[in-house]
Structures are given as structure tokens and as C-alpha cells.
Amino acid sequence: MAIAAGTLAEALGARAVGHVRAAGDGDAVAGVRPTVTVEPTTEEEVAAVLVFADAERLKVLIRGGGTQSGLGHPPTGGDILLSTRGLDRLVEHEPGDMTATAEAGMTLADFQAALGRAGQWLALDPALPSATTIGGIVATAVSGPRRLRYGGVRDQIIGVRIARADGTLAKGGGKVVKNVAGFDLPKLLTGSLGTLGVIVSATFRLYPQALSSRTVIIRGVEAGPLCDLAVQLNATTLVPSAIDVVGGAGDGPCALAVRFEGSRAAAEEQTEQVRALAAPLGGVDNVFTDNDEADYWREAAGPALPGASESTVRLKVSLLPATIRPWLATLRDRAARLAVSGAWRAHAGHGLVDLRLTGEAAALRAIVADLRAAAVVQGGNLVVTDAPPGILAVVDAWGAVPALAIMRRVKEQFDPHGTLNPGRFVGGI
């Protein structure tokens, strides 16, 4: 249904003038272009947009920084694009309590800068922090290498405030680290891809910034022995923040990066332990600190924005750590046979593998299916995080999901008219 920007602006009242405009090409989400874009600056305004959409039975697409707009299926409709970027305030930071609340549209980089002034940080390190928003992080549950030590979004979020599809504002959790009063709404919203409500703010537990950090990198060794070393490291009493194995889709040498944070002596001592354990593999090792280290991890985290290429897919594979090695063997085998190239980064401590593959459309479809099957048979799963429409038309971005019937009922409760981000989530939710 096409609506005019003026109609929505009128419904929102005088305060919102300037927050509503006709949508442009840049407002399309996975090829679906809404007619109106609205950028509310208060939660009441978010609620008013949703009340309007609910009454008019309009579909609402939600966008933060747009860094994950390729995730999932293309939406099945979209009349209004609701951008959270106008909600960009730091609501509260209590350094003594090590908690902070940010509005959904605040970027991770801005949030970290504010927390950093008190020597603290939100212990999440996804790619593109200067574009990624707090709401986007919660909605997509993105994480990074240091999830190994600090956990994912679900482990750090302690409170959330949402606008429901009918415009009702509601909260779950609170602002203390330990709290079991009521159902855990923050966890339900984490990774829900905007399908249950518009996240307007979120509260997190924080960590002190590490006193020092260093990363040891072992290069020039095949993937197999490096994966085995990663499993071996997991079984030691070392306390790494990240254990990443990186390589290309074909044969060839790979690298292992292990990061340690804490006191200088502890980081140094552990780095030496890794070098000693890796010595029999015959690789070349380097130790990075300070700016070199920061540069390494920034580059490591930095894949392109979504929608980059017609012949590229990006995947997120969840594996049990000890099964990464055989899974990579399947990748190498299929990539050679199907003439697919690419690169991967396996967070071998916790088991997530980020993967980018390039090839002919038919070859990509085939390899995604094979890689998914290889993950599932070992108790894992594979999610397509970005792909051209031709591939998404035939490959389910999420794969088979257990308990889908319950998930559908959750969606029906929260969003009975299917207003929010329709169709993007598992099973077309």
C-alpha cells in the first residue's frame, strides 16, 4: 500500500515535522523500497508511528546502521522505513555499577567512546563499530572474536525497552546485572531481527578496559594442525580473549591469531605459552601489541557492507569447536570442485565461522547446501548473512529451525498483523 509522507507526518503531529520524508533508493531493504521514511527522535514518536501503521495495516521495516540489512530473507513487504538513527542518546552510564543504557540508534563507536572515558567498555566487538548501532547489535545478536572471553549480546544485555507492533511501550529486565524478575524479554529480543518490536533502548553490563593486550599470530601452517592447536588451547588453563584461525577456501597456508588481555605479565606469559605449543608446527610467529594489534583486529573484522556483489555470499556457520577441522575439509573439497574462491575466519574457541565465498550462482547454491549439511550433521547450523536475490530465492537463509511452531506463536502474540520486518526471519516470520 502506498502512503504519502504527508499522511504519516500529519498523524504524528507538529513535533515530528522534519522526521518524515518520501523514501529514496537508499532506503530500500534487500530490494524492497518503502514509500515513506521516518526517523523518530523519541520513543513516543516511535510508538506513534507504530500506532498509525497498525491502524492502517501498513508494513514497517526497521533499520539502524544498515550493516546487517542483507541478513535473512528479503522482506515480503514494506510501506514505512523506520530508522532508529534519531534515537542516538546515551541514557545513563553508572561507572561504579558498571552498567549503561543507550538508545537504539547510538552507534557502537559512540557508545564505546563514552564508556571509555571511565575506562570501561561494552565487551562486544562486531565489525564496523562506527556504523553499527546498539539496536542493530541487539536485533541481530552480532558478535566478534572476543566473544570467547566475554560472551555474546545475550550475555551482556540486562534490560530492554521496546515499542510493540501496536505501539505499546514496554520494558523487560532492568539495570542491575543480576535480576530474575519476570520473563527475560531482553534475551527474547536479542537476535529477533526487529520482528517482535522496535528496540528503543537497551541496558548492558560493562567490563573494565584491559590493562594490556597482545596477540600472537602463527602463520604458514595448514588449517588442520591450526584447528587442532586451537582445540588444544581451549583445554589449557590459558585465558585467551580470542582464538581465530583464518584462511582461504582452497589449499594453502593459514594463520592462527590468539589474543590475551589482562596484566602485562600475564599477557606476555600466555603469549609465550602459545608460541611454545605452536613451535612443533613449524610456522612463523609474530607478536602484535598496541597500534599494530589494533590494526590487525580492525582489518580482521572488516568485511564489506552488504549487497556488495552479485557473485558473493557471506555466511555465518555455528559449529562445535572440535568439528571445525573436518568442516573446513568439506569446504576445501567443494570449493575446488565447484571453482568457488573465498576466505574464512573461524572463531575456534567458541565455534562461529565467518565466511565469504565468490563464484558462479549455481556453484554458490550448491556449496551453501553442502556446507550447511556438513554443519548440521555435526550439531551445527549455517546462516546466510548476505547474498544476491537470485541465491536467496532458492536457498533458505536460515535453514531448518527446530521449534519453529513455538516461534510462530511468539510472533503472533507480539505482532499479530505481521507488521514488523515481515518475512525476513526464520520460517518467513
Place this chain on the structure above:
Amino acid sequence: MTATAPMIGELAREIEAVVGPQGLISRPEQLRVYESDGLTVFRQAPALVVLPVTTEEVRDVVRLCRRYGVPFVPRGSGTGLSGGALPVEGCVVIGLSKMQRIHEVDLANQRIVVEPGVLNLWVTQKVAPHGYYYAPDPSSQQVCSIGGNVAENSGGAHCLKYGFTVNHVLGMEIVTPDGDVVEIGGAAVETPGYDLPGIFVGSEGMLGICTKITLRLVRRAESIRLSLVAFDSTDAAGEAVSGIIGAGIVPSAIEMMDNLAIQATEAATHAGYPLDAGAVLLVELDGRAVEVDEQQGQVEAICRAAGATEIRIARDAEERTLFWKGRKAAFAAMGRLSPNYIVQDGVIPRTKLPQVLREIAALGEQYGLRVANVFHAGDGNLHPLVLYPDKDDYERAEHLAGDILKTCVAHGGSITGEHGVGVEKQPYMSAMFTEADMETHQMIRCAFNPGNLCNPGKVYPTPRLCGETPGKYTPHPLELAGVADRF
């Protein structure tokens, strides 16, 4: 609708056909064992108790309850402190204590798969020889079950650094309130779709019954150092806690006890706590030996600066266990000071600690009752113990406990950090949440448990109606036979 006696009799016969006579309890004197959980002031005998041993039995029992329209209440070891497993009139209690198998230990991936009746401590005992342990450690860990931990999202002293039950559960097999067996989550770190394990953990038995749980195991640290530090006052101890956290140290635990709690626990356990101290802290550091050594030096300096009168470091694992025993036995030890007491579980932002403790003391004076304090100081989780020697003072004690919770909420905290809302804290939910908040939360219950037969009457003061009725109404066989009527 309360089930009629003939209906329960018929249901009992059908349940017995599923679980056998040894799995069914129906004699009134035996049913009384199940009339309360660890919160004994609320009592209600169930109509029946079933003790299934397999997932299929749980499923079939749930289906029977559903067919008869009889409410059912899941129960683990019954150690809960909020009445989460309190029966409702005419209900079937489904006790999971016979489901005690450990299905799989996968050390390479640091996973273990257990049944709900497995006791918390058994998990650690199973993997300890290999250098692993299960991190959540509620004080009742020798008797509480993993299934109960899942229902309550149990914490413990070490959750400051390692998180709660929810941070250690990856996946589950559950029997839904409709009687379906469903997998939620999985073995891998992420599973696509809504985080159903994330909402099932801590749902206080209202979303179904877990029959298999995949847990994360944690590698035992190279070095563990536990210090017992004495102070003249809780204010001084609180200052030390703020100093330690402010120095960027994340201890694996920081526990505080005030003088009254010390008196009680020392009499009961002889753990060697200094009887004249105004407060003691237990501070545990773990990690690499190099780092633990450095941090121990910092912790001692901070404690001395805050006025520590004594610092004792546990010499070995044995003494560490003894120090911890004093803390973990604190609730039970209160019996030495008063035959009756109420344990509370409020949470406050850590920085509000001194102020809130003063307010609690003032409330105690106002009500004329003594309050002992034992708490997880690192994360602001208080366990005030309201002592009321005379049973007739229960109401007064309950009012005082309620006022303490309201004080916690007024300071930006929560009414419960790890014990759950159950029936006990229902009246205080509205201090924390608006009607809209609670209606929203209950949408989750409506998705899992629309008929509200699964542990009804818990957590939320007003049950939300779930819109459409779940499935078509089919007349009960007894109705058709003219034995029972539907009212």
C-alpha cells in the same frame, strides 16, 4: 475449575498406566511431602504426584493433564525459596527427581548433556577429574537439581564473573504444555531463530518441562585464591568492594556477611570467621597464577586502605572449602539465632550498598525485628534474613521483607536476583513493572502455555488471557460418560 474426585481417580488410573505404580503418589500422607518447596510458609497438597523417568512419560503425563484440564506443577528437588513449585489445589505435581542420567560428556567441546533431576554438584563431580567444572553454584548445590536451576535461572557466588544458569545452557529438550517434545537451542553457540533457551531459563516452570539440558563446562583456572577479610563495619567492607571493582579487577566472587550472619554461621560451621568483626568479605580471584598474584596484592592493599582488620588467605583447597562452607551454610545457620526467618533476594546497584544497608537497619528497628545480611556484594544481590523468633510475628516480618524489596526497587534495583518471584514476590512485581510491561511478558507465556495449565498462578499477579483458545474444545470422556460435568 477444580477437578472432582472421580475425575482425579480416573486420571490417576491413566497416569499409572504410563508410569507404573512406583511412579505415582496418591496417598494423602505421602502427598504432604510435596505441599511446599523451600518456602514452607505456603502450603498446598497436590491431588497427585507423578515421578516419571523418561521424556515419553513426561509427555504422556502432560497430555493426560491437558486432556483432563488439570493443572500441573513441575518440581525439581524442591529447594526453591519463592514458592515456584507450590502446588495449586487439585493439581498434579510432576517431579523430575528420578530423571538423573548424564547422557553425554564432550570435553573436547566443553559440553555435557544431563537430565533435569541431575543435581548441580554432580555435574562438577563428573568432570572435575578432567579439570573442568560447572560454573553456576547456588548455595544449595549439593541438593538442588539442574532442572530447578533452569526454571529459576539460578546464580551463586561465582556468577559475578561466570554468569548465571542462562549463560551456561545451550540447548534443551522440552515437553511443551501442549505435550509436544521439542528441541530448543542446540549444542552450538548459536541457533537460528528466537532465543528460546534464553526465555525458557528463568521462566519458573510456566513454559513447560525440560527433559534434557546441554550445559557448557568451564576449565578450572590455573590458580584460585580465596581471602577472608574482616572489617569493623559493613560500610568499610562496602568501600573495599567498590575499590576492588573500581580498580578494574573482576574477582570470581565477592561475598559479604554482617556480624549477625557471622555469629550464626560460625556457631554452625566453625569455619573460623572472626566473631568480633562488623563484616567479613570473601574475595576469590582466579585465572593465570601471574595475574592472580598481582591482583591479590592489589586486593590486599585496597582492603587495608578501607580499614581491614584481618586478612586470611586460604592455604589450600581444603581451607578454601571450609571458608566457603561458612558462607554457603549461612541460611541454614540462621536457625541458631531464630527458629523462623524470611530470606530475601533483592538486588541494588552496587554503589547504593551503604545507603541501602542503613535503610534496612532502620527498617529493622522500626519493625522491632533483627535482620542479618548475607550477600553477593560484587553484583549487589542482597540476602537480608528477617528473623522472627515468634511464629505469630510472621506478618510483621513479611511486611518488613516487603519494605526491603521496595527499597531495592526505589534505588533502581530488582525484587529478585536469583530466587525467583514464585508466589512470594508476586505482590511486588508491580513495583518494578507497569501493567503494559507485564502484559508484554505474558505474551511469552501465551505462546508456550496458552491454556495456563502449566504452573498457573506464579510470578504475575494477574494472569493474562491469551486471546484465542488453544485448539477446539473436545468433551472429556468422563463428561460423555456422565461421570463428570464441566462448570
